[in-house]
Amino acid sequence: MQPEEFTSSVTLHPPNASVTPAYLDFFNSTEWRLVFSIIPPYIFIVCLMGILGNSFVLLVFLLQRGRWSVPEIYLGNLALADLILLVCLPFWAMNILNYFMWLYGEFMCKVVNMSIMVNMYTSIYMLVMVNVDRYLALVLTMRARWLRRKRYAKLICVILWLFGLGMGAPTAAMRKLIDIPAHQSVECMLNYPNGNWRIAHLLQLNIVGFALPFLVITFCCFNIVRALKRRRDSGYWEDGNDRKATILVCAVTFLFFFCWGPFHFLTFLDLLCDLKVLDEKEWAHFLNIGNQFSVYLAFSNSCLNPVLYVCSGNYFRRKVSSIYKRRKQSSDATTLQRTALTSTTTTNQIKPVVLNEKD
Numbered sequence: 001m002q003p004e005e006f007t008s009s010v011t012l013h014p015p016n017a018s019v020t021p022a023y024l025d026f027f028n029s030t031e032w033r034l035v036f037s038i039i040p041p042y043i044f045i046v047c048l049m050g051i052l053g054n055s056f057v058l059l060v061f062l063l064q065r066g067r068w069s070v071p072e073i074y075l076g077n078l079a080l081a082d083l084i085l086l087v088c089l090p091f092w093a094m095n096i097l098n099y100f101m102w103l104y105g106e107f108m109c110k111v112v113n114m115s116i117m118v119n120m121y122t123s124i125y126m127l128v129m130v131n132v133d134r135y136l137a138l139v140l141t142m143r144a145r146w147l148r149r150k151r152y153a154k155l156i157c158v159i160l161w162l163f164g165l166g167m168g169a170p171t172a173a174m175r176k177l178i179d180i181p182a183h184q185s186v187e188c189m190l191n192y193p194n195g196n197w198r199i200a201h202l203l204q205l206n207i208v209g210f211a212l213p214f215l216v217i218t219f220c221c222f223n224i225v226r227a228l229k230r231r232r233d234s235g236y237w238e239d240g241n242d243r244k245a246t247i248l249v250c251a252v253t254f255l256f257f258f259c260w261g262p263f264h265f266l267t268f269l270d271l272l273c274d275l276k277v278l279d280e281k282e283w284a285h286f287l288n289i290g291n292q293f294s295v296y297l298a299f300s301n302s303c304l305n306p307v308l309y310v311c312s313g314n315y316f317r318r319k320v321s322s323i324y325k326r327r328k329q330s331s332d333a334t335t336l337q338r339t340a341l342t343s344t345t346t347t348n349q350i351k352p353v354v355l356n357e358k359d
Contacts, residue, residue: 088111175189210264
């Protein structure tokens with residue numbers, strides 16, 4: 001079950017709705033009560049912290065002196081991709097509070113859920129490119145210098161955004177408002193043309209959204225660590241900035257897979273159920289509950305990345321300190337200029353009054 005499909009299998013009815021007892025019994029469990037009591041406030045917390053954090057990261061990059069470096073181009077676009085998701089999260093929280101009745105129209109149904117796919121694909125491939133850039137810088141230092149040009153990084157970012165939009169387009173096309181007779185309302189659901197579309201979608205999520213990027217990132221991280229170890233063993237003085245930037249890249253990458261890994265694992269189990277490898281009836285409850293928590297664990301990645309940027313070392317904090325000092329010096333200079341101008345004006349205005357002036 002993919003993240004944008006969870007509302008199709010989780011429906012809680014308001015007290016005055018006309019529903020069958022069997023339907024209500026489906027949600028009458030400790031697990032579902034935990035879902036409905038924990039998830040909405042959790043979404044609001046993640047949304048608030050994530051929007052503030054990612055906005056702060058982007059603001060620091062925008063206010064820094066000089067042009068962005070290649071890693072900063074990728075990290076800045078990563079923060080922007082996270083913001084796309086976080087801005088849409090309140091709609092999901094309100095949808096849960098409204099018992100999964102979608103009140104915002106079909107257009108927002110498509111846009112909100114498409115943003116999830118765009119964020120997922122864009123974020124992971126931005127992380128891939130950050131790792132590839134570190135690999136080129138530390139492992140293929142001289143041979144691949146021409147590949148680490150800023151114009152190439154900007155072009156790659158544009159391509160990745162278009163790629164993310166392309167991956168999210170099927171979600172927008174298949175998301176529809178569907179009447180649920182027992183619910184007496186409409187729900188925002190994925191409406192696959194047939195079962196093969198669902199299987200293809202799950203395969204796309206697991207292979208394009210996880211397996212391929214995982215292989216590339218693992219290859220890059222392994223070779224980066226080996227190159228740094230070789231430098232230390234040979235007595236080469238390691239560049240502190242390169243080491244700190246590499247630690248940041250590895251930490252951000254680990255956080256991404258820690259957050260998104262459970263979701264992709266459950267998606268794989270869901271795929272096995274569709275392929276009749278696993279018994280769907282035996283796994284249905286586990287997958288329904290597990291997908292609820294894994295989806296929102298994945299969302300927390302968009303909230304925690306800025307915290308990692310600030311706390312993972314002096315690299316980002318030095319930028320903040322540099323911007324603060326530059327702004328303070330500019331403010332002090334402006335104040336000094338105003339004081340000098342005021343003093344000059346006052347001196348010119350206060351002159352002695354001459355009553356009898358002689359030639």
